[in-house]
Amino acid sequence: MSTPNSPFVGIDVGKSQLDAAVHENSATHSFPYTPDGLVQLLAWIQDVSPTLVAVEATGGYERALVHFLSEAGIKVAVVSPKQVLDFAKAHNQKAKTDKLDAHNIAFFAATMKPRAFTPPALTQEKLMALVTRRRQIAHMIISEKNRLLQASQDIKPRIQDHIDWLEEEEKEIQDQMRDLISSDPDMREKMDILSSAKGIGEVSAFTMLAELPEMGIIGGKQISALLGVAPFNRDSGKMKGKRRTKGGRYNARSAFYMATLSAIRFNPVIKRFYERLLSQGKEKKVALVACMRKFIVILNAMLRDRKSFISQSSFV
Numbered sequence: 001m002s003t004p005n006s007p008f009v010g011i012d013v014g015k016s017q018l019d020a021a022v023h024e025n026s027a028t029h030s031f032p033y034t035p036d037g038l039v040q041l042l043a044w045i046q047d048v049s050p051t052l053v054a055v056e057a058t059g060g061y062e063r064a065l066v067h068f069l070s071e072a073g074i075k076v077a078v079v080s081p082k083q084v085l086d087f088a089k090a091h092n093q094k095a096k097t098d099k100l101d102a103h104n105i106a107f108f109a110a111t112m113k114p115r116a117f118t119p120p121a122l123t124q125e126k127l128m129a130l131v132t133r134r135r136q137i138a139h140m141i142i143s144e145k146n147r148l149l150q151a152s153q154d155i156k157p158r159i160q161d162h163i164d165w166l167e168e169e170e171k172e173i174q175d176q177m178r179d180l181i182s183s184d185p186d187m188r189e190k191m192d193i194l195s196s197a198k199g200i201g202e203v204s205a206f207t208m209l210a211e212l213p214e215m216g217i218i219g220g221k222q223i224s225a226l227l228g229v230a231p232f233n234r235d236s237g238k239m240k241g242k243r244r245t246k247g248g249r250y251n252a253r254s255a256f257y258m259a260t261l262s263a264i265r266f267n268p269v270i271k272r273f274y275e276r277l278l279s280q281g282k283e284k285k286v287a288l289v290a291c292m293r294k295f296i297v298i299l300n301a302m303l304r305d306r307k308s309f310i311s312q313s314s315f316v
Helices: 035-048 063-071 081-090 098-112 122-150 156-182 185-195 202-211 220-227 250-266 268-279 284-305
Strands: 008-013 017-022 028-032 052-056 076-079
Touching: 008 035, 008 098, 017 035, 017 098, 028 035, 028 098, 035 063, 052 063, 052 098, 063 076, 076 081, 076 098, 081 098, 122 156, 122 185, 122 202, 156 185, 156 202, 185 202, 185 284, 202 250, 220 250, 220 284, 250 268, 250 284, 268 284
Parallel strands: 008 052, 052 076
Antiparallel strands: 008 017, 017 028
8 A cells, every 4th residue: 555655656668568667766677568467567566555657658558557557456647758758858868768768757757746547437438449440440431532533443343342341330330339328328418418519410429528528527728728729828028929729639629620610600609709700800710719619618518517508508
């Protein structure tokens, strides 16, 4: 059991190896990224009894490790590689190896004390996997259709067969998402609430439920920042820089961008807001991002209060 003085552990995740280090301890411990290796790592962590284990996000390779440790009762935080890198540079650590990365992650965790990871609900986790796979298939369909335009007459039937198969697979995955949502009363209610707002289609709602599970739980400013549409100041002294958006969850933002384009045409609240911004001389891109921000804040409030768009006039 960890105590207030327990150490912080950092783990650098590779495809086949895990390098772990304890803050203020020069030793590095390596484990194979296999089922047996995870068991060995867990035994070592339990012996160390840390306050927190920090794992760097590595494009998905970290997920099996994070879930394994969380299920074993270990507090785990998933940290941004850029933040760790910037932190290391600020402390004059310019060299980079897997073993040094583990120490830097541990140092970052001990200093910044990031929030521990909360495992998603089973339905949300399954939905995330389905949404990710559907997005991959949609990209493949676009690529194959582009190839079809330039292919020879001999090859075109093969490409078309593949497109037909992909489209059937996409439909099947969407059916699975519908069944999954229907099986979970809370998810089903959230889906109905989101879908009540013009501009939010089925795929957009699936994506938001999967990619933004914090919706309805955190505030409007926080959800805007998570989506990547919150403006950040760029001021220094007397210089007043242009406010810009940055960061956020790319896949959620891409889906929500398309939803907002639809809302500008068909949702009276967002349409009026967009037209007012344009009449004030705002650039179309600036007005669109402002609409995304307004729209996500409204949807966040709807989920918070469990109200449909029709009955949520107090939010606008």
